[in-house]
Amino acid sequence: MSYSIYVQRFAHGDVAPMDDERGQVLLAPHVVAGEPDYGFIRIRASDGGEADVYTSPGSIMINRFAWGGILDIVAELVERLEAVILLPEGVAILGTAEGRSHLPVELRADAVVVDLSGANIQGVIESV
Numbered sequence: 001m002s003y004s005i006y007v008q009r010f011a012h013g014d015v016a017p018m019d020d021e022r023g024q025v026l027l028a029p030h031v032v033a034g035e036p037d038y039g040f041i042r043i044r045a046s047d048g049g050e051a052d053v054y055t056s057p058g059s060i061m062i063n064r065f066a067w068g069g070i071l072d073i074v075a076e077l078v079e080r081l082e083a084v085i086l087l088p089e090g091v092a093i094l095g096t097a098e099g100r101s102h103l104p105v106e107l108r109a110d111a112v113v114v115d116l117s118g119a120n121i122q123g124v125i126e127s128v
Contacts, residue, residue, distance in 0.1 A: 008084060010103050019081060020057055031042045075117050078095060093112050093124050095113070095115070
């Protein structure tokens, strides 16, 4: 689908540094193409689903992704980086309720807390 989600980290209401190197290590087993030096890779999940991934310091954008395994990869990435998923509609997806206090004030009210899994992320996306 041509839809973008963002992985971002927050602390005390502000954007916080993310462990970019750890993110690259987590994505590396799934890379099938791209130009990593320019911040672009294509990843593939075990179910054959693919996504375009754009990285810049402190932020990851996942675009044109398939339902299924790609969102499982995103769930693991978010959990391991202690980050959140930001949807274009202004909704943040969190893995823990405690994370809500770290979001900017304008994102807190509509934030959704789920057990991080691909199916749960898909469910939130489909409901917004």
